[in-house]
Amino acid sequence: MANPLENRFHADDIAQADHYLATDPPADLDPRVERLVNDLIGRIADKWTLLVLELLEEKGTLRFTEIGRQVEGISQKMLTQTLRQMERDGLLTRTVHPVVPPRVDYALTPLGNSLSAAFCGVWVWAERNLETVEAARVRFDARD
Amino acid sequence: MANPLENRFHADDIAQADHYLATDPPADLDPRVERLVNDLIGRIADKWTLLVLELLEEKGTLRFTEIGRQVEGISQKMLTQTLRQMERDGLLTRTVHPVVPPRVDYALTPLGNSLSAAFCGVWVWAERNLETVEAARVRFDARD
DNA sequence: TGCCGTAGTCACCCAAAGGTAAGAAATGGC
């Protein structure tokens, strides 16, 4: 029952989660807020966004082509698009140096850092349970 | 520099993160593992999967149509698809009762519960920073 | 003179995601 990962969070998060889970009646929260949260999650829980977030968290400030090189498989178009969107959402800053050839630096904002931290638990989960999931798939595919 | 949220995590996670970050040479981790983790994240970080995960975590066991009713906007096709995939990944169990009309119950496995817990931080983040993101967007859209 | 490198934008195209709607199977109730 006791989830091995739940002590991963701050006491006040736990308190909030408890509050959230404790209300037996389905009076969760304002459905408008819930919809907004869902939208936000949908926007954020995107493959490229997560990878860029991770990379910048790890490496600090990077310029466009460096990110492109290190996020494997991303096209220039998707990189631009992802960075623009993250900038719009306030997750990173884009600093243009007026030199030639152009130089643009990207770095996470505190908001971006906090999102990265929020996702840390998910990365840890994925690392830890990779093999469990793989085994489950094999089992599922084997039965008929 | 010090991330205000990093004390959110376990000591061993911090140690792991430190190890991860301390290696100045780009010898992060096995690139094969990293690719697998990225794949897994990509599969899991899906809008419908997250919503179903949340719902089942909150409500316990539910049957097909109940989930369909409560996950707003999901089509029957996507619901079936999402549930099948989650079952394959070992996140939930699907119990068919051989009655007529059919009755199928869905419930999270412990693995599903642990994933839900791992995402808890993200939901909390989204709730807390909804307005910050909204404000950032307004600011971004206003400048030209 | 002309090529290089950076950080894009733009136009075009294809593949995949996802919506809609119809049908299937089985049986208790009218």
Added chain:
DNA sequence: GCCATTTCTTACCTTTGGGTGACTACGGCA
């Protein structure tokens, strides 16, 4: 005998995501 109910599956179609490759601006350098 027929209809409703539930959990799907399948076929078809539209929308979106995302790749590719051409193009630009600019100054330094050969």
